[in-house]
Amino acid sequence: MGLPPDDVLETHWVRAQHESADPVFLESMRGGFSGVVGILRHGIGPTIGLRFDIDALELKESNDSSHRPAAEGFASIHENVCHACGHDGHAAIGLGMASMLSELQSEIRGTIKLIFQPAEEGVRGARSMVAAGVLDDVDLLLGHHLVTGCAIGEIFPGMGGYAATRKLDVTFHGAPAHAGGYPEGGHNALLAASNAVLNLYALPRHRSGFTRINVGKLAAGSGRNVIPAQATLVAEVRGETTQLCDSMYERAMAIIESCAAMYGCTSSVRDMGAAGTAESDEPLARRVQEIASRLPQVTSHKMEKMGGSEDFTEMMTRVQANGGQVTNIGIGADFHGIRYQDSNRELVLPAHTGVYDIDERALPFAVQLLSTIVFDLMKYPAIT
């Protein structure tokens, strides 16, 4: 879902080649297969999955000297692409886990799947890995996310409260005409789209919980004096539950189709992302908290309303459907105390901005935390 066009995939694949990526791996990644699953198997025991989302964002990383990665020379080298949500940290933690677990392979009792997922941003990648069956044999699934604004050692077992979301690109297809000489001609795709924008925002609230709608972008038309023949909306709906989100999506479809019909246009919708809601299993979250409490200087907290969305829920839902248990874990990685205020004087965490930064000391801590949990779960796989 939301796979870039072939030429974009190829361009980036060639770039990876030029940047000396390992040809053996590269070959199997051609065509957009950028997810990886590492499997370690030894002895008899449960299958434990760990998920690491590894993708970046289309953002320009700050090159200001106050931005530590810039000052110390490890900022992104690719223009307009950077890790502004900590997924580079997640990738590093995953590789740390792989390295440590390989060395301790003889102590493993069961199967460990290290799941490196692409395309979490835009909530597109989890669904593919679920569809590929990666989660089908997982008994216990652990996800995690670095959390800025919290000190190293602070953790949030069971972190959740993600909204369900569906992303869609909508194109209205009309027909052009000379607007001055032939104003009644053509089919005005911009009028269809403008109606859609207004009526999408006017979709009613729902008594059962919160919903969201946004049309983030609109591009329409070709020339000043031409009836616009095409218009494309970039939109998303959200809901407090999957059901609410799906209900918004269905009503949005009715709006879109009617607005197209109103001006003799047609519409096409491309699904660009989707994630439902899911919550951590309370017993596993408690177990994680109990295990973590044995480590020095660890404190556990609740964090139930994250806002935003996260497609780890897609993996959670699959494992839970098979009778397994899952938990997500927030891991403090304070980025040195920087705080920002938006125009409404609200404190904001600068995730998804070019100045996002984490304290790298959170990485070995996370490896220690997750490996402690994994070995404990292998030893006592019963969760109560």
Added chain:
Amino acid sequence: MGLPPDDVLETHWVRAQHESADPVFLESMRGGFSGVVGILRHGIGPTIGLRFDIDALELKESNDSSHRPAAEGFASIHENVCHACGHDGHAAIGLGMASMLSELQSEIRGTIKLIFQPAEEGVRGARSMVAAGVLDDVDLLLGHHLVTGCAIGEIFPGMGGYAATRKLDVTFHGAPAHAGGYPEGGHNALLAASNAVLNLYALPRHRSGFTRINVGKLAAGSGRNVIPAQATLVAEVRGETTQLCDSMYERAMAIIESCAAMYGCTSSVRDMGAAGTAESDEPLARRVQEIASRLPQVTSHKMEKMGGSEDFTEMMTRVQANGGQVTNIGIGADFHGIRYQDSNRELVLPAHTGVYDIDERALPFAVQLLSTIVFDLMKYPAIT
């Protein structure tokens, strides 16, 4: 009005340099001064202006073998720029006039101004030349336009009926916010713009004559999950008279400002072109017809409703205000009988398409016609 940004002007100036344009002329054209006035003066007599519009269109010229300029190797060499409305022919006629009149300079009685005008497309260039005073001393002004679909020898003295038009780019300035986490934040410029689109098209008709409104392009927003903070409309209004056009413009302003205010946005409007209405002076048109009738195989016709707009009207209005007389002349230049039908099965002349073509034999005919007229007017400048 509607001058491109400095860097675009410079890029094209440098390109002209690389293409071996005469450095003497180039120097004085830097900064967008692409209009030229050639003045020939000899003896005592009236000041006669001839206007040649010389600009091209942002269109890709056909490279199909059925398109004669492509087949014979004289199509545009610049991607997405071509003369699809005959202005290259007008430029050639102007140069032909300059060449012939220079040779016959001793026979001139009065002043002849050859006015090569840029930026007729978008109706932006005439106004600048008028403002620069180029028309202030002109007693008699002749404009012309090649007309496809009519044979060589067919002419249209007094061709007119152009609509008044005003072109405007409108930007709505709002404020962004995270649409999922902070839906009530920001100021939604896309909602402002969508309302404007709908209500601009809903501007009422007028009993006094036809009006037109079009929003040809809309670009808004930055990201799927961000309340759109900016939206830009590319629009134009027209009217059967300058007054009707101005009335549409004023009502459009009220719509735009109110739609911005509705969402706490501001709006800015950039005027991108303007031309009023003007009609040829009947006595001069009749005189032209009478002079032309002395040439072999010339037939004169009426063509009063051109639709579209033309900023030659700005020059006409200035000359008429000074007590001078003006006429526009259509000159047949049949492009070999090709005809197209649009989706409504209406015959369309393919002006402003990549397959537009003229019969070059119209060019020497036009030089002959115009020079005959000019010499006759110098000889008998009284128009009755």
Added chain:
Amino acid sequence: MGLPPDDVLETHWVRAQHESADPVFLESMRGGFSGVVGILRHGIGPTIGLRFDIDALELKESNDSSHRPAAEGFASIHENVCHACGHDGHAAIGLGMASMLSELQSEIRGTIKLIFQPAEEGVRGARSMVAAGVLDDVDLLLGHHLVTGCAIGEIFPGMGGYAATRKLDVTFHGAPAHAGGYPEGGHNALLAASNAVLNLYALPRHRSGFTRINVGKLAAGSGRNVIPAQATLVAEVRGETTQLCDSMYERAMAIIESCAAMYGCTSSVRDMGAAGTAESDEPLARRVQEIASRLPQVTSHKMEKMGGSEDFTEMMTRVQANGGQVTNIGIGADFHGIRYQDSNRELVLPAHTGVYDIDERALPFAVQLLSTIVFDLMKYPAIT
């Protein structure tokens, strides 16, 4: 078309009874049959139709002492109903014609049909009489209208330029819901209707001639806290030609159906009036002018652009389709020089206002004029 509900028809029928209307006629008018055709036949000759529209308007007649009918005691005795467009004059002329022609019956050569048409206001009645075959045998058809602002003796043979029009009542049917407790419930008919209003006004202009659209009334909803389940629009479209008007009507239908569908509503459309365009036959208009010129103090004028609509066109079209000739005649009936200005400082004739008045001396003049024409046409029925 547009027939009032049965109970309204019955109420007015009973009122007529109470007001001592002739029981013989009353019986045959029950159920809304308020049109009358009087036929006089004698000798051999053409069939000549004369049309008199006899209906009134839902308007309160002025009771100001400056309003002559009020001052002299012959104003309307029914609240909110009055003849504010001269149709009472037309009825009187028709009765005068009937009286005079009856006395002169022996001089008749042919057939004279005096057609008293109801429901011209709202352009509903002519269609019914045409459908009933009343016009099928008419060779020559004369219509007329009193014209205020012009002196008695001024006439306008061939008066025309009526716009084609279609009137429609549109109801959107949704479903209610408690707006506070169940905001996502129901189907919002007011949202459907509001979209329709906006997009109906946004219907594009047409290059081939003028068009009009108006939504004159909207009534929707039942309670403040209830999702509106019903909304009714009262609208009309017009066009310079029947084709333009029909094109507007068709596009309006697409808007209406799509706006209903957008909110899960349905729509129903009730046609409330319709009249096409038609023009007088030039030969008959000239003949009328020629005959009229024999009367003392008569001057003929041209009046081609009436604006407004008139369903006499329906009758004209039927007679012309059968090879007959028709003409409409404007007859001056200056109402003593009163003139009004609207808010835009434009002079307006106060037709359709409570102070409309005619000079009754126009009535015997009109009878004289029309009977002179009729007898001349019977004598020399060939029109050239």
Added chain:
Amino acid sequence: MGLPPDDVLETHWVRAQHESADPVFLESMRGGFSGVVGILRHGIGPTIGLRFDIDALELKESNDSSHRPAAEGFASIHENVCHACGHDGHAAIGLGMASMLSELQSEIRGTIKLIFQPAEEGVRGARSMVAAGVLDDVDLLLGHHLVTGCAIGEIFPGMGGYAATRKLDVTFHGAPAHAGGYPEGGHNALLAASNAVLNLYALPRHRSGFTRINVGKLAAGSGRNVIPAQATLVAEVRGETTQLCDSMYERAMAIIESCAAMYGCTSSVRDMGAAGTAESDEPLARRVQEIASRLPQVTSHKMEKMGGSEDFTEMMTRVQANGGQVTNIGIGADFHGIRYQDSNRELVLPAHTGVYDIDERALPFAVQLLSTIVFDLMKYPAIT
């Protein structure tokens, strides 16, 4: 706020006279003063207020034989007015309290205020009584509401969760014009209103809690062929908190003013009702529960999300601001097990429908419950 016009007030006052209302009371109620406060004072003790809302609804009561009040002859005798929300029961309970407390006056220790409030429907009446100072000396305030669907003996101390609400009537004032002959004239109030409807529904959701918006009615225009000069919306906003509700109101104002300005109209807003949020004091609610538990067959439950709005909150807020405590109490009054399903197959309580009914045995129970609470509170006025 929302007081009916003088003539409506007078009509109903005269009706009360005809129906033999006590002339002494009637005199002081003239002009809409339909609230009553009964005060009983004896000995030293707290001031305890009890609120009874006594108004009815504009609804037609069912006359079906299955509707017990109709079958047994005590249904409403006034067409289109009935008690469909139990306020007649509240009035009866209040009168029962007055009667019982009068008899036991010697046992009173303190002041008891029986507050009979008009105009709870539409949330208009409480504000007036608060403004009149009725609540200023109240230490402890008890409200209650009969609850259908729950058995007699079931009570809900602390019942709350009411949404804040503001009701508004909005009129757009434009100017008329003849739509066919003068389409550019006038100022289209219906276009202003249609834009307002769309954009009011499009007001954004809020991260801090639920909001609501509804436009329940729209009436606009005068005639099919007249540009609509006036349009009136009947609307309301709600919010989970008073702040959210006020924020919606403010944004609605911006929409309304801008939509008026867009079409050269003006707008006027009439506030028709308002109630904030307020919650019962937990200590007093617990105390009520404890007292009630001494009565036989009483069970207490929680009911925190009522949806809907209730202007008792205005009184609560005033008492709490003065340091007093308040609680609202739901009192089961099952209406014989009838249940209805709406079109979405949801169970609905038929409050605000013509078949609403209560079990009258709830009335003496309520008097017993409230008097027990009142005497206990007088005895032990300290609430902890």
